Amino acid sequence: MSFDALLWLSFGGPEGPADVRPFLENVTRGRGVPPERLDEVEQHYQHFGGVSPINRLNREAIAAVEAELAAQGIKLPVYFGNRNWHPMVEDTVGKMAADGVQRALVFPTSAYGGYSACRQYDEDILRARAAVGPQSPELVKLRQFFDHPLFIEAFADATRTALASLPEGARLVFTAHSVPISADRAAGPPEEGGGRYSKQVQEASRLVAEAVGVTEYDVVWQSRSGPPQVPWLDPDIVDHIEDLHAKGLQAVAVCPIGFVSDHLEVIWDLDNEAAEKAAELGMAFARGATPNGDPRFAQLVVELVREHTEGAEARKLSDFTQAGCTVNGAPCAVGCCEPAKRPARS
CATH class of the missing domain: 3.40.50.1400 (Rossmann fold)
Known part of the structure; x- marks a missing residue:
């Protein structure tokens, strides 16, 4: 199957003191988290100068994946988008569309299933494609890799x-x-x-x-x-x-x-x-x-890519059902990894 890009999809993190509060408000939107809790978590970030290492680490990991793709002769540009902070995934998918990308694989930076670890990335894909509109590329999310x-x-x-x-x-x-x-x-x-x-x-x-x-x-x-x-x-x-x-x-x-x-x-x-x-x-x-500073992590990502571009065999060490690979944000199965229902307020 032919693909012409890879989208690296992550959580996002602030890169300066002024980013922290709006980032936390993005993370907790719609969840009814009290301001006092945000105040507490904000201090954790300010302890490190208002900077989370996650965006830097993602950029380093992307560079390693780009090098590994090139070493294996796979020509796929890698785009970087986040759920909660810049570069936002909506903007990144818009850029992909403007660049003429038609079909792209998506690597979510989580190895596991569950709502937060998997299904929420499907929601990110749905939201980004809706924001971009009909010209949005088809987005195929790579599988869970906890047992790779x-x-x-x-x-x-x-x-x-x-x-x-x-x-x-x-x-x-x-x-x-x-x-x-x-x-x-x-x-x-x-x-x-x-x-x-x-x-x-x-x-x-x-x-x-x-x-x-x-x-x-x-x-x-x-x-x-x-x-x-x-x-x-x-x-x-x-x-x-x-x-x-x-x-x-x-x-x-x-x-x-x-x-x-x-x-x-x-x-x-x-x-x-x-x-x-x-x-x-x-x-x-x-x-x-x-692991993402380990060279094997970039190799893992490229192996997941090759499962789609070349039909490579999926390597896994457990008997767990292979899951997480979705198209355009559709769930793996009906009712799979639904968000937990919030208790009604009295």
Whole structure:
């Protein structure tokens, strides 16, 4: 099948102090998040000068993918668009249309299923195509890749490095972004019984642990942002470190299995809050690297591209259903990864 571009679709992040508040308002639009919560999160960004590393890291990853495409003789220009901050995906798809792009593949910077991790990128595609109109290119989203061998290998090597820096007996802990339990139950087609996101995180963690040769490990969550009365996936990473300390463990290695790059929720929640809690308790702490600076990540993206351009066989290490590949924002299946219904206000 012929394609003439690749769209790199990501979350977005502020690149200066003045960007932070409007960026957060974009992230939380329609969700009824109170201003006090935005004030709190804004301070996290201002701690780093109002700059999230995510756009820089995406540009670096795009450059690596462009080089890998060229090395493999694949002529596809790569465009960059975001959901929540510039370059906005609507503007990018408009530029693609102006450049004459007719059919493009879309790489979303999330390895997993679920509403936030997958379906919301379909909504981004729908919104961008509606904004551009009839001249918008056809957009084919690449599949989920949580169990791709290159993804697992990159995390496994990063985990080995983290463990090697710690005393013997360090506990390996995998972490991913928490979501409301109701949202996780809605993840995946109804016939799967929900939980696609958390099950995939568990499976990716198992695959990495197996590659590293670790049989006992934990999977925990981070970065919850909802009201306390709404149940989210737990335990939280900071609470879990306290529990490990109470059990007498003296060292913890954290693998951020849910993230492809070191955006702010990684460097704040892990490198600051989790690391500070471990230091407070006198525990040794190390955090493994995320994969998008690893050359294998660019190779992974190009492999996903070749599944469409050349009919290459899909490489995966689990028995999970292959999912996430959509056309023009249509869902994988009826009812797949629907957003969780918000409780009615009394």
